[in-house]
Amino acid sequence: MHMADALLSPTVGVTLWAISATVLSSCARRVQQGDQDHLVPLMGVLGAFVFAAQMINFTIPGTGSSGHIGGGLLLSILVGPHAAFVIIASVLTVQALFFADGGLLALGANIFNLGLFPCFVGYLMVYRPLVGAAPLQVSSRRIGWATLLAAVIGLQLGALGVVLETSFSGISNLPTGTFLLLMQPIHVAIGIVEGLATAVVILFVRRARPELFLVDACSISMQRPSFRRSTKPLLLALFTTAALTASVLSWFASSQPDGLEWSVAHASEGVTQRQPASTLHAMMADAQQRFAWLADYKRPVALLPAISANAESVDATIQKDGPAVDGRGSLAGLLGAVATLLLVLGIGRALRGRRSKP
Amino acid sequence: MSGLGDALFALHSLDALASRPGVLNRMDPRAKILATLGFIVMVVSFDRYTFLALLPFALFPIALCAMGDVPLQLILRKVLTASPFALMIGIFNPLLDHTTQADLFGFGVSGGWVSFASILLRFSLTVSAALVLVATTGFYGVCGGLSQLGVPRVFTTQLMFLHRYAYVLAAEAARMSMARELRSSDGTGASLKTYGTLLGHLLLRSIDRAQRIHLAMVSRGFDGQVRRLHPAHWRHTDSVFLTVCTLGCLLGRGVDLPQFLGRFLLGLTA
Amino acid sequence: MTAPVVEAQALSFAYPDGHRALNGISFGIERGESVAVIGGNGAGKSTLLLHLIGFLRPTSGCVRVGGFTVGRDTLTQVRRMMGMVFQDPDDQLFMSTVWDDVAFGPLNMGLSTEEVNMRAREALEVVGASHLAARPPYRLSGGEKRAVAIAGVLAMAPSILIMDEPNDGLDPAARRRLIKLLRGFAHTQIIATHDLDLVLELCSRVLVMHDGLVEADGTPQEIFRDTALLGRCRLEPPLCWQSINPPMSQEA
DSSP: OOOOGGGOOHHHHHHHHHHHHHHHHHHHHHHHHTTOTTHHHHHHHHHHHHHHHTTOOEEOTTTOOEEOOOOHHHHHHHHOHHHHHHHHHHHHHHHHHHHOSSOTTHHHHHHIIIIIIIIIIIIIIIIHHHHOSOTTTSOHHHHHHHHHHHHHHHHHHHHHHHHHHHHHHTOSOOOHHHHHHHHHHHHHHHHHHHHHHHHHHHHHHHHHOGGGGSTTTSOSSSSOOOTTTTHHHHHHHHHHHHHHHHHHHHHHHSOOOTTHHHHHHHHTTTOOTTOTTOHHHHHHHHHHHHHHHHHOTHHHHHTSTTOOTTHHHHHHHHHSOOOOOOHHHHHHHHHHHHHHHHHHHHHHHHHHHHHHOO | OHHHHHHHHHHHHHHHHHTSOOHHHHSOHHHHHHHHHHHHHHHHTSOTTOOGGGGGGGHHHHHHHHHHTOOHHHHHHHHHHTOHHHHHHHTHHHHHOOOEEEEETTEEEEHHHHHHHHHHHHHHHHHHHHHHHHHHHOHHHHHHHHHHTTOOHHHHHHHHHHHHHHHHHHHHHHHHHHHHHHTOTTOOOBOHHHHHHHHHHHHHHHHHHHHHHHHHHHHTTOOSOOOOSOOOOOOHHHHHHHHHHHHHHHHHHHSOHHHHHHHHHHHHHO | OOOOSEEEEEEEEEOTTSOEEEEEEEEEEOTTOEEEEEEOTTSSHHHHHHHHTTSSOOSEEEEEETTEEOSGGGHHHHHHHEEEEOSSHHHHOOSSSHHHHHHHHHHHTTOOHHHHHHHHHHHHHHHTOGGGTTOOGGGSOHHHHHHHHHHHHHTTOOSEEEEESTTTTOOHHHHHHHHHHHHTOOSEEEEEOSOHHHHHHHOSEEEEEETTEEEEEEOHHHHHHOHHHHHHTTOOOOHHHHTTSOGGGGOO
């Protein structure tokens, strides 16, 4: 599922943009260095292929409902994770610009969730080790299982990304635990769908055009990406995953209200929080110290100094009690809202009228 | 496959709007891109319980639609079609948050509803800003603006080619899908195996096409770098536009305009 | 006797899977000649064209263009002299607007912006597509796409034009416009086509291919009168000749 601008805070949005942009630059540079000019049209066409393929559905066996491919894993198998990442980022950009799938600020988060995880975790860390360097010799069964596992893991992480991004942004009231319960199981199913779809296509292509799976043929560099060569984006992905996981742990240990009582109550059964000697608690407290700033709601507003006129209302999110507004205030608000809308629409009409005048 | 048809239409209808003459359409894409990004960041920087203060921000997409002669209904329709996810997540807010955040003539309005409304408004504003950007700049213009702003050439070229061939491949996919449907015994969806061969064939044909495109490029002297003509030139109007948008956003962010306006009007009547 | 501008000497080619597409082809084409390459599907027409422009390397024999033997180190010079119009214009119109596509070649040649603009303008004028300059390719009709593809090639000022099935997908009006356009060119033209009526109108020479060999080489009138040859090569006389002599009457 795509992340939306409406649920993001600037901090989270910009952070993820920074990460995605860094990885994108690094992958783009790598593709360029490969000095294979046939990749220019190939990547573009593969992007168009993914775009078109996402509109074709198949019937999920046993359920009767339909599903479609995401494409990150498939592309990684064909052209390697770096080119695949660039392609997926481009598909998501087009979807954000034309179909409002997500939004421009959330694009960074979406590229992170739906590009980084399938390409660098799903493909590189799961599929490649399982299938090995000679994919033509591997049995179909093995490829099927590897694809399935890679897809499920990649999508699980992507879904986890959405949950954490929403929670850290603080716009939605949905408690992290509930959200996780909603997202993760659904994405196991979606992951299976993705794995099945990818597997059937890969197996078909392997049968019909085995030369595409030879070392030199589609891959972006003369050498197949190996653990040693593609460490930078991989490390970045690992670090980010670790940081996010640690933040989640710290959040559970923090004293923030906001529906966490529910999750904490269920998660900490058996763990007595009042034992400072407990290693787990000390670890979590330490993590909280280091990562607490991510969970601080004040941050997004404080980042825009001198214009946080609503700063005092930010405290409301933490204190659960809103500012008291009297009757006259609410009338003013209503009147102001109507007046604002009329003004805005009037200006719009005036501008349009002025345009059409010769 | 009506979804496919709609998607294809969407891909090109926004572009078609951008190719028409107009002062906004002629503006440097960089100015429009920066203004849109700034607008979106401002809108999402409000805290969750803000609703009224967000209203004046609607001026940005509405004014740009007017200046670029973009039909507002088109943008609104797209916003509606894209809303399910935000709706689905946002609806939890009224269900979970029962704190009193505002007082409407003596009735307490729960924070959940305020934040839900805020989410919907943010969603509409940010999404329409992005759509208006494409409708007034064109996808090609946006790519050019992005590459002038420093986005890697590999990526902007990728976007260009994707856009160019999305329609071609989607049309091919639609034809193959229709052919399969006409020959399926009970009109049901494709089985997994059929899907695999259908998509597999489409993939192989796409790869072949990419090879032919490469031949065509190389036969006209392509050496790896896609060169472009007419990089946009930053003009005076672009600076004015960007400044006005920035100041407007800062004003809207700093002052709760509807409250201000409302009190002013009440003050007049008192 | 001037040297041929395009020459094939004992050209042979086999695909990696063993299929022998060309089996020792030799011919010479003079400057300004308009030559049609005809034959059934699988005869080797497209393979031959790809050799001329240097995309495929012969298994044996060679291709010479403008005095250069086509090889890895002469590709740039060869491709400056030759312009190829592909069968599917969508493969060739890969830029976002018509103008950018026509300017693609000159830009790659390293010409100045003014020169590039001038060439693009002139090329579009020649094919009658100046009004399409700002349009994206997906909003062009088949005939318009074909015209723009030709303009893109013309902008590089080649002396030799190679066309693979230029009539493919054109309606009769667009086809007529194409014939008129090509008739006005002074370039050396090599056209691979199934449209034998076009050959009659445009070409002074016909190469008939069959099973990777040149079965016949002569004027259109000579070739099309030889019904046995045509039959052997999976061909029929031009449609405008068939009303006089319907081939169906020859079958039992």
